[in-house]
Amino acid sequence: MPETSRRVALLASLTLLLVTACWGSTFFLIKDLLDRVPAVDFLAVRFLIAGVFLTVLFPRALGRLERDSWRHAAVLGAVYGTGQVLQTVGLAHTPASVSGFITGMYVVCTPLLAAVLLKTRIGPLTWAAVLLATAGLAVLTLDGFSVGYGEGLTLVAAVLYALHIVGLGAWARKDQALGMSIVQLFMVSALCFGAAAPGGIELATTTRDWLSILYMAFFAAGLAMLGQTWAQAHLSPTRTAIIMSTEPVFAALFAVLLGGESVAGRMAVGGAMVLAAMLMVELAPRRRIEAEVQHLTV
Numbered sequence: 001m002p003e004t005s006r007r008v009a010l011l012a013s014l015t016l017l018l019v020t021a022c023w024g025s026t027f028f029l030i031k032d033l034l035d036r037v038p039a040v041d042f043l044a045v046r047f048l049i050a051g052v053f054l055t056v057l058f059p060r061a062l063g064r065l066e067r068d069s070w071r072h073a074a075v076l077g078a079v080y081g082t083g084q085v086l087q088t089v090g091l092a093h094t095p096a097s098v099s100g101f102i103t104g105m106y107v108v109c110t111p112l113l114a115a116v117l118l119k120t121r122i123g124p125l126t127w128a129a130v131l132l133a134t135a136g137l138a139v140l141t142l143d144g145f146s147v148g149y150g151e152g153l154t155l156v157a158a159v160l161y162a163l164h165i166v167g168l169g170a171w172a173r174k175d176q177a178l179g180m181s182i183v184q185l186f187m188v189s190a191l192c193f194g195a196a197a198p199g200g201i202e203l204a205t206t207t208r209d210w211l212s213i214l215y216m217a218f219f220a221a222g223l224a225m226l227g228q229t230w231a232q233a234h235l236s237p238t239r240t241a242i243i244m245s246t247e248p249v250f251a252a253l254f255a256v257l258l259g260g261e262s263v264a265g266r267m268a269v270g271g272a273m274v275l276a277a278m279l280m281v282e283l284a285p286r287r288r289i290e291a292e293v294q295h296l297t298v
Contacts, residue, residue, distance in 0.1 A: 077187025100251020
């Protein structure tokens, strides 16, 4: 590989790692914000700001979208928006670090959903990763023989994120990606505004809360999406997945350092098991599965 290509690949890896760290940093911020602002109200405002932000940066992107891309983006936005609502509501009942680990299960769920939709054979390594991830989730979330309300909602959100990834892999086109991203942001916002409308929209009232919302809109939604899109144009799928699997680690790190949560033995063990499962499922089968996802049709 030429020296210039190596430098670009390294910069892409660092960019994706920064994006992943940004995602991880939002868990304890959201948990704190939800003490004062309802989940759907916060999400509606956050994604509206992010959508407007990207539209201002790229005013011609929407004009380049084809009809099918508009439709696909709307569907994907609805799926992703529902996941966001469930994850955020679940976070109100779950420690931020645990929510981060469970949300990371989308990395495991993605090849499983792709296998179901595409009739792809699941190999022994993937089954082993699924079992390991399930065991790790049990260590993290089970209280006796029951799963908590917040953990359950977050797990459903992770499955929806995986479905979103599979659909995006099938429908996204390089020349339509930016416009589709903007449509999805606005779709998430519209979905949340619709859910919040019956009770009225409640906005943040303090400077601190607005700073958190703006940070999550500009960086963890708008710029993070751009960073991920650019980075993945220069990295292999497997390398990308390994970097992105660090999101739960960052979530736990920020929750402990800035969110005041304590480090528990089961958190460390369960988190390590989930992360190990993510790496196992990404190292071998992801390239083949991603190639076949491109053939998924409506």
